[in-house]
Amino acid sequence: MTLMTTQDYDQVDYVDKLRENCVTAYTGILQGMRPAGSENDPEKLNQAKQSLSRFIQPMCEMIAKCCETHPVPPSDGLVATVAGLIGDLVVLYGNMIIPTLNNEKVSALLVRGRKSRTSKTKSVAVWATKEMRKAMAAPIATTS
Incomplete structure (x- = not known):
């Protein structure tokens, strides 16, 4: 999913849409494997986290790839989709995922999304x- 030339607008659009669809697929995996009502059941929530753990690294790598602005910045649709995946990961993993996602590229993508003229992206x-911010403010969970 690497862009070879910025002069070929069809290729630029293709790579952007391909990335957007990959992120959408990851979002589907994340939401599909999280059982209903797991927010109120710590055991179900832990099972969901364990089941999803093998997908977290590729998801975070895709997020990082989509945050790159060179040679071409991501489209508004891609920004919205990536922001949604970031939010879903943080909701599920809380402050455990923050060290991976709290970086300049992710922050810049979220700032760009918040400044977007598209209401969904914003x-x-x-x-x-x-x-x-909620996850960063939460106390770090310890195991005893």
Whole structure:
């Protein structure tokens, strides 16, 4: 999914849409494997986290790839989709995922989303930012 030339607008659009669809697929995996009502059941929530753990690294790598602005910045649709995945990961993993997602590229993508003229992109980026701030403010869970 690497862009070879910025002169070929069809290729630029293709790579952007391909990335957007990959992120959408990851979002589907994340939401599909999280059982209903798991928010109120710590055991179900832990099972969901364990089931999803093998997908977290590729998801975070895709997020990082989509945050790159060179040679071409991501489209508004891609920004919204990535912000949604970021928010979903933070909701599920809380402050455990923050060290991976709290970086300049992700912050820049969320800022761009919050400044977007597209209401969907703006609202999803605002939500993801709020979830990240909540997770960063939460005490770090310890195991005993």
